[in-house]
Amino acid sequence: LAQVTVIGAGYMGSAMCWPLRDNGHQIRLVGTPLDAKIIRSCREASWHPKLKRALPDGVEPLYAEQLEQALHGAQLVIQGVSSAGVPWFAGTIGPRLRPDLPVLSITKGLALAPDGTLQTLPGWVDSSLPTQLRGHIPLAAVGGPCIAGELAGRRPSCVVFTGREASLLDRLASMLRTDYYHIWTSTDVPAVETCVALKNGFTLGIALALGMLDRQGGPDAADARMHNLAATLFAQATLEMERIVQLMGGDPVAVRGLPGVGDLFVTVQGGRSVAIGRLLGSGRPLAEALHQLEGVTLESVDVIRVLGKALPVYQRRKMLRPKDLPLVHHLIEIVVEGKPVNLPLDLFFRG
Amino acid sequence: LAQVTVIGAGYMGSAMCWPLRDNGHQIRLVGTPLDAKIIRSCREASWHPKLKRALPDGVEPLYAEQLEQALHGAQLVIQGVSSAGVPWFAGTIGPRLRPDLPVLSITKGLALAPDGTLQTLPGWVDSSLPTQLRGHIPLAAVGGPCIAGELAGRRPSCVVFTGREASLLDRLASMLRTDYYHIWTSTDVPAVETCVALKNGFTLGIALALGMLDRQGGPDAADARMHNLAATLFAQATLEMERIVQLMGGDPVAVRGLPGVGDLFVTVQGGRSVAIGRLLGSGRPLAEALHQLEGVTLESVDVIRVLGKALPVYQRRKMLRPKDLPLVHHLIEIVVEGKPVNLPLDLFFRG
Numbered sequence: 001l002a003q004v005t006v007i008g009a010g011y012m013g014s015a016m017c018w019p020l021r022d023n024g025h026q027i028r029l030v031g032t033p034l035d036a037k038i039i040r041s042c043r044e045a046s047w048h049p050k051l052k053r054a055l056p057d058g059v060e061p062l063y064a065e066q067l068e069q070a071l072h073g074a075q076l077v078i079q080g081v082s083s084a085g086v087p088w089f090a091g092t093i094g095p096r097l098r099p100d101l102p103v104l105s106i107t108k109g110l111a112l113a114p115d116g117t118l119q120t121l122p123g124w125v126d127s128s129l130p131t132q133l134r135g136h137i138p139l140a141a142v143g144g145p146c147i148a149g150e151l152a153g154r155r156p157s158c159v160v161f162t163g164r165e166a167s168l169l170d171r172l173a174s175m176l177r178t179d180y181y182h183i184w185t186s187t188d189v190p191a192v193e194t195c196v197a198l199k200n201g202f203t204l205g206i207a208l209a210l211g212m213l214d215r216q217g218g219p220d221a222a223d224a225r226m227h228n229l230a231a232t233l234f235a236q237a238t239l240e241m242e243r244i245v246q247l248m249g250g251d252p253v254a255v256r257g258l259p260g261v262g263d264l265f266v267t268v269q270g271g272r273s274v275a276i277g278r279l280l281g282s283g284r285p286l287a288e289a290l291h292q293l294e295g296v297t298l299e300s301v302d303v304i305r306v307l308g309k310a311l312p313v314y315q316r317r318k319m320l321r322p323k324d325l326p327l328v329h330h331l332i333e334i335v336v337e338g339k340p341v342n343l344p345l346d347l348f349f350r351g
Numbered sequence: 352l353a354q355v356t357v358i359g360a361g362y363m364g365s366a367m368c369w370p371l372r373d374n375g376h377q378i379r380l381v382g383t384p385l386d387a388k389i390i391r392s393c394r395e396a397s398w399h400p401k402l403k404r405a406l407p408d409g410v411e412p413l414y415a416e417q418l419e420q421a422l423h424g425a426q427l428v429i430q431g432v433s434s435a436g437v438p439w440f441a442g443t444i445g446p447r448l449r450p451d452l453p454v455l456s457i458t459k460g461l462a463l464a465p466d467g468t469l470q471t472l473p474g475w476v477d478s479s480l481p482t483q484l485r486g487h488i489p490l491a492a493v494g495g496p497c498i499a500g501e502l503a504g505r506r507p508s509c510v511v512f513t514g515r516e517a518s519l520l521d522r523l524a525s526m527l528r529t530d531y532y533h534i535w536t537s538t539d540v541p542a543v544e545t546c547v548a549l550k551n552g553f554t555l556g557i558a559l560a561l562g563m564l565d566r567q568g569g570p571d572a573a574d575a576r577m578h579n580l581a582a583t584l585f586a587q588a589t590l591e592m593e594r595i596v597q598l599m600g601g602d603p604v605a606v607r608g609l610p611g612v613g614d615l616f617v618t619v620q621g622g623r624s625v626a627i628g629r630l631l632g633s634g635r636p637l638a639e640a641l642h643q644l645e646g647v648t649l650e651s652v653d654v655i656r657v658l659g660k661a662l663p664v665y666q667r668r669k670m671l672r673p674k675d676l677p678l679v680h681h682l683i684e685i686v687v688e689g690k691p692v693n694l695p696l697d698l699f700f701r702g
Contacts (some may be wrong), residue, residue: 231496
C-alpha cells in the first residue's frame, strides 16, 4: 500500500481516487490554484461539485498552498492538471520531485518541440522539469476511453498505461487495477499519447455533422439526421490518426484499440469537443463559438492549433503531403484560419 | 440514362431510388411477396410507409406479380432483399437475368460455403444462380455507413461499391453518384463484404453495455452510464473485425475506413441490432428477447449463428485460435448457447 498524491482536483484526477482508494492506498488530493472552490466543497461539504459525488472515505483534500504537506512521503504522484496547467506543474511540483518518485500523468495534449515538430505530453513534461531531473523521473501516462464520472461510479472502464519502462507500468497497474478499472500496458508512448491528444481534435471534426444538421433546420419530417456523415468523419479520423501516429514513430495498431477508436468513440458521446464542433458546424464563427463556451479548456482547439504549426514542418521535411490529412487540414482551416466549414469529402479515403 | 429495376421495397432498396432518380434514370421498384403493403401504399397513396416519404416522381412501384414487366429492358438490377430473401431472389429473379445485366446488391450477411467456411454474400448469390449463369453475372455490392432514411433525405452519405471488375464499379458509381451520395470503389470484395456483415453482430455486442446499465438500474444519481464499456467493446470489435477480414483473405485496411469503423459507428446509433443487444445485456434470455422483437429480421443474430458454425472449421484448420476472437466467442455463447452475459474483458486486446 502506498502514499499517493493526486495533483489537480478536476474530473479525472479526482476520479482516480476511486480505484486507488478501493485498493487501500492513502490519498491526498491537492487542488491547483484554480481548484480552490472544489477543495473547499470537498473539505467542508464532503461533496465533489464536478463529479457530483462525495469522495471515497479516507481521501484527504488539500489546497494548493498545502503542497509541501501533500507531497511529504509520497510514493506516487498522479499528474491531473490540464495541458494548460503543465507549465505550472513543471515549475511548482517539478522542483519537489525525486528521481525515484513515479509520476502518472492523465493530461491530454501534444506540444511543439523546439524544432517545431510534435512532442508527446510526457516528453514535454520531462523537458519542462528542472535540468537535474530531466530523463530521471519515472513517467507514465494513461490513455483509452475513460469518462471520469463513470470511473468514479465504478462502471467498467478499460485503459492503457504507457511509459518507457515496462516494469514501472506493471507496478503502477498492480497498484490501480480493480474489478472495474481494467489496465493494459504499452511501451509505445508515441502511439498512445498521440491518440490521446488527437481524439479531441477529431471529435470536434466529427461533431461538425451535428452543427451542419442544425444549420439545415435539424431532422426533417421523416427524422433524417446526419449520422451517415458523422460516421464518414469517424472513419476518416481513424485513418488520419494512423498517419499521425506513424509520423510520431508509433505503431498504428494502437489506433485500432482502446487509445484510438475506443477513446474517439467515447469522446464523441458528448462534452466540450462536441459542443465546439457543433457550433462551428452550424456556421458560427470561431470567436463566437469560443465566446459561447467561455471558461472551459478546449483541448480540441489547442491540439488543432498545434497541428497547424507542426504539420508544415513535416511537409517541408517531405514526411507528409497535404493530401495525406484532408480532414486535419480542413480543421486547421476552420479553427486557425477562420474559414467556413466545407468538408472535402471527395479527398477522403485516398491512398 | 438507364432503365433500372430495384428488387425489394424495404428501406434500402427504396432509398436507392433517390440518387438514381436524381441522375435521371428510369426506375421500377418491385416489391418482394412480403412488400405488397408497401407497394400498395406507394401506388395508392404516393407514400412509402417505411421511409415515411413519397417516392421521387417517376419511380414506378410494382407488385411481385409484375416481375416480368419490371425486368423488361432493365439495364441494371438493384438487389434489395434481406439476406433471408436471397434464396427467393436467386430462384425467382435468377432465371430472368442475362450475363450482361449487372446486379448491384445491398444485402448484408455471410453465408456458409459447402465446406463449412464463410462465404461473402455476392459469392452466395452467385452460387445460388442457375448453373449456366454462375460466374457470368456482373455482380457488385454496397458497403459503408448509410442509414436508408438519410439517403432518402438527401443527407450526405459515403459508401463503397465493391466487386471484382473495376470497370463495372466505375460504371455503376457514375450512374449513382450525386452531390450527396459519394461513392468509392474497391475490388476487395472479401474485405468490404465481411465488414458489411459483421457490423450487425458487433453492434449487438456493443449494445450489451446498454443492457448491462439497464440491469444495474440505469444511470446513477451522478448520471454515470456505461459509455466506457461500450467504447471498449467498439475497440475490441474493430480488432476482431480485422482478424476475420484477414481470415476471409481481405485487406484489413477496409476496417479503418467506411466499411469497417464507419459502418459500425453508424449502426451503433440505433436500430434492431442495438435493440436485441440491449435486451440480452439486461439479462433477458435469447428466446424472450427474440419474442419481444418478433417480426423483424435480425441480421445480427444470423451472422453470429453463421460464425458459430464456421469458426470451429477455421480452428480445426489451424487458421484461428479461440483466443483470437474473445468477443465473437462470447457472442456465440450468448446467442447460440444461451449463456449469460459475462464479458471476458481481460481477454481483450491480447496478441
